[in-house]
Amino acid sequence: METTIELTVDGERRSLTVDTRTTLLDALRERLGNTSPKKGCDHGQCGSCTVLLDGRRHLTCLALALSYDGAEITTAAGLARDGLHPVQQAFLDHDGYQCGYCTPGQVCSAVGMLDEAAGGVPSHVTDDLAVPTTLEDLDDGEIRERMSGNLCRCGAYPGILAAVREVAGA
């Protein structure tokens, strides 16, 4: 069964027909031709498909597209619309990637995570859950924990940590 939805993707409003079974990830990749979000596992286990959905980081492989009619999505490609996002530049500067496949997801996750931390959202390793976090609380342990939903098989974690740390401290 097919249905028509509207999505704003990287600033552009798009109308598209999806199967009721179409995931948000496949809608982006196979129906809209935006392959910036990657499919690494299709099961919410690797984080490669992470985008910013209405401003928050989100796994698109576990989301059915028709549930997100009207949503606003920013992919890593969209983050670079007006030049590279500072997180992307930091990934380049710290070689926070190798093969590049998990990278768009890592970048979106980092951007979303920095917003969460700045907005007071605690993590599993936050000492005092009663005190809202700020970017200043993002020590290495916090960054590692908060980025652990995004796997990198090339093992570029030290570079990713350095990149995120730099942007958090900027």
Added chain:
Amino acid sequence: MTELVPSPVEPKAIGTALPRVDGVEKVTGRAAYAVEHPVDRPLFAWLVTSTVARGRVVAVDRSEALAHPGVVSVVDHTDAPRLAQTDNGELAILQDDAVGFRGQIVAVVLAESSEAAREGARLVRVEQEAEPFEAELREDNASYRPEKVNPAMETDTDQGDVDTALGTATTVLEQTYRTPYEHNNPLEPHATTAWWSEEDGRERLTLFDSSQGVHGVATALAPMLGIDREQIRVMAPFVGGGFGSKGEAHAHVMAAALAARTTGGRPVRLAVTRQQMFSLTGYRTATISKFRLGTDDDGRLTAIEHRVQEQTSRLREFAEQTASPTRMMYAAPNRRTSHRLAVLDVAVPSWMRAPGEMPGMFAHEVAMDELAEACGLDPVELRRRNDPDVDPEEGLPFDRRGLVECLDRGAERFGWASRPRAPRSTADGEWWVGTGVASATYPAMRQPGNVARVESTDTGFAVSIGAVDIGTGARTALTQIAADALGVGTDDIDLRLGDTALPMASVAGGSSGTSSWGSAIVAAAQQFLADHGDRPDPGLWTEASALRGDEADRFSFHSFGAVFAEVHVHRYTGELRVPRMLGVYSVGRVVNPTTARSQLVGGLVMGMSAALFEESVRDPRFGHVVTQDLATYHVAAHADVAGIEAEWLDESTTTFTPMGSRGIGEIGIVGTAAAVANAAYHATGVRVRDLPLTADAFLE
């Protein structure tokens, strides 16, 4: 095409931290991987796989699948295009009704959408007849002696008289070490886009394939498909990791090629699912290593015996060279190594980062740690005492034997001197704290048959070679090599790779890429300058291949390293953490310190991941791996990785390559799991000889 022995290159761009030339595409996601290239009206393919480990396909009922909206066709063994050659049992799919392992491709569904293809695959009813099978590696069934082990090494070696030497040794260590099945799990699942067309009256197959070697894919597929190699074009501009599993074409590539031959030219997009990767795209065999070591009064080895048992698939032989590092690592007058296989009805094993060295050195280096304790020696000192003057296997001098320097520098940087000798000596709150060391080694390899093309353009030089950058940084490192070989800046180089339309190149594997491709590029550049001078008009070109001199007859070429690890083990839960690791390497000249560090650190991360997490559990009752996703096959995540550093000795080995480099892709994973296991022993006094090191082993 000219063949020449290239002269050493004066490093200018080489050795500098040039940022990756393809970085912007990667951080924005604009880099296009195998099923991301826009093609006209693609059909989506979904694989249907066997559910018996051995047997026959009795019937394939496609009716429900074909009735599903969007499903276009189902291809199975009754109507798939016939292959001209079928000797490669892994690739010769859909040709008959035989099932050789659980998870083998038995049909391909093609549909207008991936959703319809997936549902169609679910609706294909495959009736199978099960036959008796064997899918378990045991000591009592691993008795087959292969003719050679990967890639073409002796199966067994025997020097001196091991039994007599062990009989008179002062200290004897005899232990068995085990490593589990491991899956490469690159983040990009294996994937292929394939279409057939006609050109000048001849069939033509075009593939975008997630591959470590585009030329190798074309060479493997062409004779099976009954066409000339020139009729296949394979492209891989970006590849999302491989770690060996994309080193050769696996069955899904053939599935895409066969299915695409039935569509009247419509392209087929086939992405293997993460689950299917556990049966279709290669893996590392489990290994059993039986070690016997004997020493004299001073801790000098008098005998080394390493007997390996592992498995292969009945469909296609792959014999991991697990004992190969044992043949050259330490001095000993008496030495015996052997490999025996269990031939099982299972998926086909293949290369995984440092095949042979990774499992073999885990066993050897834990054995050395145990031996050090038995001899009352510091583990670094034991290794120093047994450092050989010449390659024990070849009898040749090492061009560079940097092991002791790596150990010494690492020991100093890591603070090894302050380490208490006895295990279970240090606690930090509820955590036992320990440190461990292991050696690493990997052979330096240069593959023959690489050709590069240098062409002058309006803006500089186009440098072409049909190699693949799977994330290693090859595109960047080769740009630097080309710039220095031509005496220009890196901005003047337009480096082209990842396409069989470009000259012949060997696989990105065995840490041989930069050495093999770089030497060809240097040869082509030097020949270009000889042919056309250093101020050429645009449009001139030269193709050349690098010959080797007689250096391989004079030297043994290996890289070395020393890995130090600090491990914390929780006193009550057995949880392991690795807060600190350092690898120091002797790898020849480093072409790009940024990408090299990422390669070495990445290897250390993967070795640590193997130490703590990685294990594919096969159910011998059914013959397949049950831990077939990233929730049950754990790989290291951000939170697992802290304080990992890699550094290298300042050196150059122009006897091996004109760049002075020796290769860096594999060595980071070698020895790392042993260093972690040795540190865990030092922390707790519990010796674990089987990977991975899980918490239960440390519970009191």
